[in-house]
Amino acid sequence: MTESIHNSRIRKWLAASPPVTWGVRKLRELLIGALRQGPIPLHVAFVMDGNRRFARDHKIETVEGHNLGFEALARILEVCYKTGVKVVTIYAFSIENFKRSKYEVDALMDMAKLKLGQLSEHGALLDRYGASIRILGQRELVKPDVLDAIDKAVALTAGNKRAILNVCFPYTSRDEITSAVKKTIDVYSKPTGSHPSLSKRPFSETHITQNIRQQMLKTVPEEPSDQSSSSRSASPASSKEQGSADAGHSSATSTLMNRSEKGDAHLAPPSFPDPETMTAETLTNNMLTAGAPPLDLLVRTSGVQRLSDFMLWQCHENTSIVFLDCLWPEFDLWQFLPVLVEWQWQRKKIQEHDRGRGRQKME
Amino acid sequence: MATKGYGPKESTALRRGTVEGRPLTPKERERMLKSYLPPEPPSSSPSPSRSSTPYQRRHHHKKRRTGIVRHAVHVAIYAIIAAFFSIYFRFRRAYRLVKSKLAAVLFYHHRTPEFIQRDIRKLDRLPKHLSVIVDFHESDEDQGTAGIEGLMNDVCEIAAWTVSAGIPNLSIYERTGKLKNYMPNTHSAISLTLESYFGPRRKPTLSLRAPHLQSYSPPRTPDFSTQDPAEAKHDRQHLNVLLLSAEDGRDTLLDLTKTLSQMSQNGNLHQAQITADLIDAELREAVSEEPDLLILFGPTVVLKGYPPWQLRLTEIFHLPDNKGVNYQVFIRALHNFSRAEMRLGR
Numbered sequence: 006m007t008e009s010i011h012n013s014r015i016r017k018w019l020a021a022s023p024p025v026t027w028g029v030r031k032l033r034e035l036l037i038g039a040l041r042q043g044p045i046p047l048h049v050a051f052v053m054d055g056n057r058r059f060a061r062d063h064k065i066e067t068v069e070g071h072n073l074g075f076e077a078l079a080r081i082l083e084v085c086y087k088t089g090v091k092v093v094t095i096y097a098f099s100i101e102n103f104k105r106s107k108y109e110v111d112a113l114m115d116m117a118k119l120k121l122g123q124l125s126e127h128g129a130l131l132d133r134y135g136a137s138i139r140i141l142g143q144r145e146l147v148k149p150d151v152l153d154a155i156d157k158a159v160a161l162t163a164g165n166k167r168a169i170l171n172v173c174f175p176y177t178s179r180d181e182i183t184s185a186v187k188k189t190i191d192v193y194s195k196p197t198g199s200h201p202s203l204s205k206r207p208f209s210e211t212h213i214t215q216n217i218r219q220q221m222l223k224t225v226p227e228e229p230s231d232q233s234s235s236s237r238s239a240s241p242a243s244s245k246e247q248g249s250a251d252a253g254h255s256s257a258t259s260t261l262m263n264r265s266e267k268g269d270a271h272l273a274p275p276s277f278p279d280p281e282t283m284t285a286e287t288l289t290n291n292m293l294t295a296g297a298p299p300l301d302l303l304v305r306t307s308g309v310q311r312l313s314d315f316m317l318w319q320c321h322e323n324t325s326i327v328f329l330d331c332l333w334p335e336f337d338l339w340q341f342l343p344v345l346v347e348w349q350w351q352r353k354k355i356q357e358h359d360r361g362r363g364r365q366k367m368e
Numbered sequence: 369m370a371t372k373g374y375g376p377k378e379s380t381a382l383r384r385g386t387v388e389g390r391p392l393t394p395k396e397r398e399r400m401l402k403s404y405l406p407p408e409p410p411s412s413s414p415s416p417s418r419s420s421t422p423y424q425r426r427h428h429h430k431k432r433r434t435g436i437v438r439h440a441v442h443v444a445i446y447a448i449i450a451a452f453f454s455i456y457f458r459f460r461r462a463y464r465l466v467k468s469k470l471a472a473v474l475f476y477h478h479r480t481p482e483f484i485q486r487d488i489r490k491l492d493r494l495p496k497h498l499s500v501i502v503d504f505h506e507s508d509e510d511q512g513t514a515g516i517e518g519l520m521n522d523v524c525e526i527a528a529w530t531v532s533a534g535i536p537n538l539s540i541y542e543r544t545g546k547l548k549n550y551m552p553n554t555h556s557a558i559s560l561t562l563e564s565y566f567g568p569r570r571k572p573t574l575s576l577r578a579p580h581l582q583s584y585s586p587p588r589t590p591d592f593s594t595q596d597p598a599e600a601k602h603d604r605q606h607l608n609v610l611l612l613s614a615e616d617g618r619d620t621l622l623d624l625t626k627t628l629s630q631m632s633q634n635g636n637l638h639q640a641q642i643t644a645d646l647i648d649a650e651l652r653e654a655v656s657e658e659p660d661l662l663i664l665f666g667p668t669v670v671l672k673g674y675p676p677w678q679l680r681l682t683e684i685f686h687l688p689d690n691k692g693v694n695y696q697v698f699i700r701a702l703h704n705f706s707r708a709e710m711r712l713g714r
Contacts, residue, residue: 036445039446211619280625280630288622317679318676347457
């Protein structure tokens, strides 16, 4: 027993000795430089999970666990930006986290304040990394003193264009989606007044597809009168898709709709932008991550296989989601390297597949 | 500490903000960090113009040469890493494939609900609402799972396992929504499979639904046990199957936004009335509730456009490197689910 303690002490001393740290640093740089040669995700998100469990496992205070988690974050940010990742998004604090003990919440807030304050002392160095900090989330829930520190750091780094660090501070994805919906509605509820409501289309594309589906279900009884009232609209895009199946139907209803539209135009003086011009893009642009490239990679540590209300809108399409078993404070280049390499490998596979498919089509 | 590339002095300094017992000044911190920082960006360094001195030029030359050497080393190491991992991934996939095939032979469910029930008997909790993502394959490279028929086959099997495990709700996501066009066929295919699992007397009742479409449950087949219909009804399980596709995700949320903004334009809706609860209630009704467990049958976790709003706290399960629908994934997902703890942010 004493032997092993002795050994581990020697190992610790050796590991901390200057030549070894220097060597490790060079090795890291070499690996990062090597990784740069392949495709690199433009946007990576992290759920920093496992700080508390790490603290529990190592019998240290929870707050200390969070501190170690912050260091892990610094290391991983270094790896990300040096390999060429443009945007890193981290889940620092969920709105749900306010349910935790007041002591822990306060400690986390203090830590955020301290670290952001330290950051603000080094304006010149921040330019070298070229990352600008953005805080995503519900500002109203944060205390004013923390908010001050946040604003200072954000203002100081606002000019940096090379990379972005999104810190989701009191954040949940549902809240984000809700505010995006709200913002969109806000824009569309402002009267334009410039041109009358000629562009107003009372139909919706999705309704038509639904109706076609229902017509295909011959067995489901449907009243004919119901069809003409519930199917509304033929925007150019939809008529292209639905083609002839729809042609007779829409021409039959169009005369009827035109009449009613004329009547409407007299009645409603303020005109609004047409809601039918909204696309998923509109919503995406109103999300908090607007302008960032699509999320390529989402990493969650500590073996929990859930999204926990994080980046739902951003990650549900083509994002590679990776769940790792290691706890966040242990997370480093050595855990991240296999993830990145596997991502690069998959990316190459997908590209090959697409190319093969393209060739098939050509033939 | 060794893996991080910095010594104990630095780590305490950065952690506590002190060095040798006294507080660290910003200047000192900058000096300490200097070696960890990336090189100066080219824009801020003096541009190598003609006016530079010979010494500077030679220095620059040397720098460029080391740059080329470093680049070559990086490319070489990248090639080595990529090659090594490529071999590793292939071996891992082969190993896992063999393992899963072995497991499939050893732990086969024999299309018998009792076997499936035995497999999950020890579990503390089961999901009330299970969701799966299945794929529509165009080509036939995946042994007989191509086209609508292959897809239908997968769906039927999953439905049978689900009801055998005693889970009442199943939602099936397929990106293109092809199955939605064949609701009656899907219904009869699933019923047939259920009958082959449970036999005609115990066959669970089934209702099939898709968002925005009327639920499809044709008149039930005449009861065999006409002598005591009340008891027979009590016995039978019921399965709700919901078909989802990509348009139930973003597009549905978009539709909701459109409708809400129309209401707002007409003055029927106030800003403050738009809340997460309202959206949740609407989507819950229009699409589905949050599933408790989502099973992916692909090799990696990619959600392929699954409705985002519903994914909030859903447990996501996948078996790495697995390809195609199989019972092992299903049963392991249930086992995994019963172990997972829910904390809801606490």
